[in-house]
Amino acid sequence: MKDLRKIILLGALVGEVFAGPFGAAQERAKPSPAPDLPAPTVPKSGSATAGVFAAVKDSELRPITAGGFVKDGPVIFKDVAKQAGLTGWHHVMGTPEKKYILETTGSGVALLDYDNDGWLDIYLVNGSTYDAMKGTADPPHAALFHNNHDGTFTDVSVKAGVTNDRWGYGVAVGDYDNDGWPDIYVSNFGKNRLYHNNHDGTFTDVAEKAGVTLGNWSTGATFGDYDGDGRLDLFVPGYVHYDISHPPDPGTEAVGMSYCQFRGVNTLCGPRGLQGEGDHLFHNNGDGTFTDVSEKAGVSDKARYYGFTAVFVDINNDGKVDLVVTDDSSPNYLYMNNGDGTFEDASYYSGFALNQQGRDQAGMGLAVGDYLNNGWIDLYTGTFSDDYKPLFRNGGDQGFTEISPEMGIAEVTYPFLTWATEFIDYDNDGWKDIFLVNGHVYPQVDKYDWGTSYAQRPLLFHNIDKGKKFEVIPAVIGSGLAEVIPGRGAAFGDLFNDGKVDVVINSMDHVPSLMRNVNPDNHHWVGLKLIGGPKSPRDAVGAAVYLTAGGIRQRADVLSGGSYESSNDQRPHFGIGDATKVDAVEIHWPSGLVEQIVIPSVDRFFTIQEGKGVVPGPPDGKGETGHRNQQTKGALDK
Numbered sequence: 016m017k018d019l020r021k022i023i024l025l026g027a028l029v030g031e032v033f034a035g036p037f038g039a040a041q042e043r044a045k046p047s048p049a050p051d052l053p054a055p056t057v058p059k060s061g062s063a064t065a066g067v068f069a070a071v072k073d074s075e076l077r078p079i080t081a082g083g084f085v086k087d088g089p090v091i092f093k094d095v096a097k098q099a100g101l102t103g104w105h106h107v108m109g110t111p112e113k114k115y116i117l118e119t120t121g122s123g124v125a126l127l128d129y130d131n132d133g134w135l136d137i138y139l140v141n142g143s144t145y146d147a148m149k150g151t152a153d154p155p156h157a158a159l160f161h162n163n164h165d166g167t168f169t170d171v172s173v174k175a176g177v178t179n180d181r182w183g184y185g186v187a188v189g190d191y192d193n194d195g196w197p198d199i200y201v202s203n204f205g206k207n208r209l210y211h212n213n214h215d216g217t218f219t220d221v222a223e224k225a226g227v228t229l230g231n232w233s234t235g236a237t238f239g240d241y242d243g244d245g246r247l248d249l250f251v252p253g254y255v256h257y258d259i260s261h262p263p264d265p266g267t268e269a270v271g272m273s274y275c276q277f278r279g280v281n282t283l284c285g286p287r288g289l290q291g292e293g294d295h296l297f298h299n300n301g302d303g304t305f306t307d308v309s310e311k312a313g314v315s316d317k318a319r320y321y322g323f324t325a326v327f328v329d330i331n332n333d334g335k336v337d338l339v340v341t342d343d344s345s346p347n348y349l350y351m352n353n354g355d356g357t358f359e360d361a362s363y364y365s366g367f368a369l370n371q372q373g374r375d376q377a378g379m380g381l382a383v384g385d386y387l388n389n390g391w392i393d394l395y396t397g398t399f400s401d402d403y404k405p406l407f408r409n410g411g412d413q414g415f416t417e418i419s420p421e422m423g424i425a426e427v428t429y430p431f432l433t434w435a436t437e438f439i440d441y442d443n444d445g446w447k448d449i450f451l452v453n454g455h456v457y458p459q460v461d462k463y464d465w466g467t468s469y470a471q472r473p474l475l476f477h478n479i480d481k482g483k484k485f486e487v488i489p490a491v492i493g494s495g496l497a498e499v500i501p502g503r504g505a506a507f508g509d510l511f512n513d514g515k516v517d518v519v520i521n522s523m524d525h526v527p528s529l530m531r532n533v534n535p536d537n538h539h540w541v542g543l544k545l546i547g548g549p550k551s552p553r554d555a556v557g558a559a560v561y562l563t564a565g566g567i568r569q570r571a572d573v574l575s576g577g578s579y580e581s582s583n584d585q586r587p588h589f590g591i592g593d594a595t596k597v598d599a600v601e602i603h604w605p606s607g608l609v610e611q612i613v614i615p616s617v618d619r620f621f622t623i624q625e626g627k628g629v630v631p632g633p634p635d636g637k638g639e640t641g642h643r644n645q646q647t648k649g650a651l652d653k
Contacts, residue, residue, distance in 0.1 A: 061116075061274045061285045062456075063344035063377040064401035070466030071430050080400075080430050080453065080471040081499045085489040091441060091475060092495030092518065092530035100160070100167045101137070102526040107155040108142030108182075111524065112458065115262050116255060116285040117182070117204060118142075119456040120323075121434065121503025123235065123580035124521045125186040126510070127197045129175075130216055133620075133633025134162040135510050135584055139521050140201060143182035148259065154180040157201070166511065176218050181205050184254075185324075185504075185580030189238030189247045191299060193553040195546075202233035202251060202580070204259075226305050232257050232292050235381075237576030239327025239336045240557050240605050241312075242356050245550045246299040247575075250314070252322025252340055253292025255285060263289055278401075278465065282457045287344050291319030294340065313350070313358045314338060320345035324381040326577045329559060330392055330409065334607055336557045339367070341378030341396050349415075366415035367394065370405045377402065380579035384438030385570040386447040387482040390561065392572070395449055397433030397579065400460075400467050404428045404436070404451065424449070424476050424485045430467045431474065432456065435505035435579035439516045443538035443590025445567045446478040449485065452520055452579070454501035470499045473520075473530075495530040502528075508584020514540035514618060516588060521581075539617045541597060543587045544632055545573055548625030550606035555625070557605040560587045564617075565594030591617065 073082035096102050109118025122140035129136050137160040146152035156178040160168035172178050177199060185202040192198070196212035206228040210218035222228045232254045238247040258269075263284040265275035274288030275281060294316040297305035309315035316322060321343035327336040331351065338358060340348035346368035350358035362368035369375055380397035387393065391409035398404050403425035407415040419425040428451070435452035442448070453471035461469050473496055476485035490497040501523040510517045515532035522528065541562065545555035558573045571587035591597070597614040604610065604625050612628055614621060622632025 060277055061282070061287050061344070062277070062399045063287075063375055064399050065374070065403070065429070066401060067278055068401055068429055068466075070464050072466055078430065078466050078468045080466075081468040083490060084492045084497045086492055088489040088491045089534065090491050090494045091488060091532065091534045093533045094495045094498055094528050095166070095531045096527055096529040098166065099529050100169065101529055104139060104158045104170060105526055106139070106141055106521055106524055107144060108523060109144060113456070114283055116283050116289070117232075117257055117259070117262075119283060119523075120184065120254070121454075121523045122183050122521050123186045123504030123578070123582070124506040124519050124527075125188050125199065125582040126506045126508040126519065126584045127188045127199070127582070129159065129197055129212060130161070131196065131633065132162075134164055134512060135508050136160060136162050137168060137506075137510075137519055138177065138186060138199060139519075139527055140183040140186050140504070140580075141179065145259075148182065156180065157183055162510065171216065175216060176220075177210050179203070179208060181208070184233065185235040186582055187236040187238055187249075187576045188582040188585065189249075189556055189575045190552065190554040191238065191247045191249070192303065193246065195553055197554065200227070200236050200238070200249060202236050204232045204257065206230055207233050207251065221303065225303060226307070227251070227297050229253075229295060234322055235324035235576055235580035237325040237327050237574075238556055239338075239575065240552050241296070241327065241336055241338070241352060242298070243335065243354075243605070243607075244299075244301075245547075245552060245606065246301050247552045247554075247556055248299045249297040249305060250325050250327065250338060251295045251297070252325050253294050253316070254321050254323065254343070256290040256292045256319075277457055277459075278463070280459055280463065282459060286321040291316070291321050291345075293317075293319060294322050308356070312356060313360065314348075316348070318345070320348070323379050324577065324579055326381055326383050326574055327557065328383050328392055328572055328574055329557070331411070332390065334603065336605075339381060339383070339394060341381045342375075343379060344375065344377045344399075346375045347378050347396070364414065366417065367407055371417040371420070376405065379434050380436040380452070381577050382436045382438045382449060383572070383574060383577055384447050386438055386449075386478055388446065388567055388569050390568070390570055392570070393438075395436055395438065397436045397451065400430055400432040400455060402429065404433050422485055424487075427487055428474070431471055432467070433474075434503050435520070435581060437505070437507045437578050437583065439507050440588070440590040441475065441516060441532060442477075442534050442536045443514065443540045443592065444536070445565065445569060445590050445592045446482060448478045449476040450474070450507070450518060451476075452502035452505045454503060454523060468499070470501045472497055472499050473502065495528070498528060500528060501525055504579050504581045506578060506581045506583050509542060509586070509588060512620065514542065516584075539591045539594060541589045541591060541614060541617055542620040544620060544622045545587070545602070546622065546624040546630075547604060548606060548608070550608075551604045551625055554585060555605065556585065559603040561599075561601040561603075562589045562591075562597060563599040564589070564591040564597045567592070586620065
């Protein structure tokens with residue numbers, strides 16, 4: 016249980032100065048009320064914030080969200096989207112003015128090996144326009160990019176039949192029919208799609224037959240086997256119940272005027288003041304259809320919070336996947352699996368519903384991972400600007416403790432509006448770091464001296480001293496961390512099979528970014544492709560893997576969903592530092608089987624099948640990816 020004092024304490028670090036990590040002198044960000052007050056007054060507005068804070072600028076008087084760059088330092092990521100062939104595609108969502116909330120929240124990304132060739136492909140969800148919804152213009156298309164194994168990608172979305180052509184938001188990957196091929200669920204405003212993989216490079220939308228279309232505004236879905244029958248079920252959060260024919264104009268019956276302002280300036284309305292949309296849990300019937308069991312299972316969101324991103328993951332290590340949901344400007348959900356087809360709402364008593372000040376935040380993205388290497392899953396969420404981003408440490412039976420201020424990563428995030436986020440070991444030292452994708456919702460912010468901006472640069476926090484602290488990695492001019500973009504969804508994974516975790520970002524009304532990991536470390540790594548047995552989902556979603564090397568025991572889970580309305584690489588990745596061998600691998604399969612596996616070498620991928628150990632896999636699993644592929648490197652250096 017969370018200490019009651021942390022529910023009522025107000026964070027002492029709100030608005031304090033930060034410097035150093037950005038390499039430039041920066042102005043102190045103080046709350047607008049007198050400094051001896053416990054916290055700034057939180058204005059009534061459409062999105063949850065911590066108050067109003069003074070502008071934070073760099074030495075050139077730019078908002079810190081679009082500045083604070085350094086000339087020298089480690090180059091961690093390089094945007095290679097153009098060289099990779101991704102920039103011919105463009106995200107579109109509504110109008111540039113962003114008059115309504117429907118136009119603002121952006122879309123997700125999925126990384127999946129849709130053709131089972133051992134290389135990750137990219138699926139980018141697109142939005143739509145009002146003219147397209149009326150049928151008077153062609154709709155924007157989602158894109159499936161095939162990995163050519165040489166650092167480039169080819170758009171095959173039309174051939175594959177996955178263009179969606181609806182107002183798209185989220186995407187989740189899961190092999191729902193256990194045929195060995197990944198399927199794609201796309202959540203939309205309007206009917207959702209379930210793209211069944213036909214094993215020949217094409218997909219068929221079977222959502223109507225499967226019974227999972229829904230029909231209003233769905234967001235970041237997740238697949239997971241909540242009842243242990245070996246089949247993936249599907250959870251779909253709902254955001255706002257939106258009527259496109261009667262949009263929420265300020266002062267109308269749809270919404271009060273106070274929910275259509277930010278810092279006293281008129282903006283789009285919501286989500287506060289608008290009707291929320293319910294969440295849905297679909298049970299997999301095993302015959303290609305699903306049954307909505309939301310009410311029976313206790314996860315229907317009767318409070319009608321504004322759901323954004325969900326993940327099935329085992330929080331309490333009892334072998335059953337629990338359900339985590341971030342909610343915008345309302346308390347987050349944590350549902351604990353009872354093992355009988357129902358869940359217990361543990362949101363408040365677990366400590367995950369609110370931050371340490373006892374305040375709900377604008378929960379958007381969701382990072383899931385064990386940053387302390389203690390075997391317990393921790394959580395980190397993206398939130399609105401004028402607020403910090405909370406890190407929830409899992410204390411096992413003690414529940415979650417929100418500790419961002421104590422970890423030194425609260426104050427730096429106040430000016431940023433964070434969407435996608437994930438725990439990644441970018442330098443393969445064996446300790447998970449945190450990546451944040453940022454971008455504002457209000458174009459108006461560029462007109463005011465608020466120390467924030469519409470387009471924003473990413474943030475990267477490096478895990479130091481074995482999880483005791485995080486430090487900000489400087490944004491070196493010309494590198495990916497200095498790229499100022501209106502970021503939204505992002506997916507994380509090893510796109511080049513070189514042992515480095517890369518990032519694909521889907522930005523609002525923009526071309527995508529492919530942040531290739533070019534960190535100069537020489538640390539070793541291991542990647543695993545898991546295949547479930549007859550009593551587990553075939554893609555092993557829900558499995559937890561514990562790998563020991565160099566005296567460190569790490570955990571990685573096979574997950575569907577997360578980040579922000581996105582789906583990451585489902586191959587567990589382990590950086591092992593200077594260790595040259597793996598001492599032990601323990602896999603907790605969804606079926607309940609626990610296996611000890613011997614991994615014979617490092618710096619490569621291995622395919623592991625439940626009950627059979629290491630088995631032959633795609634070409635990348637036969638030692639061809641032990642080091643950076645020279646062919647790939649050459650293509651990207653052109």
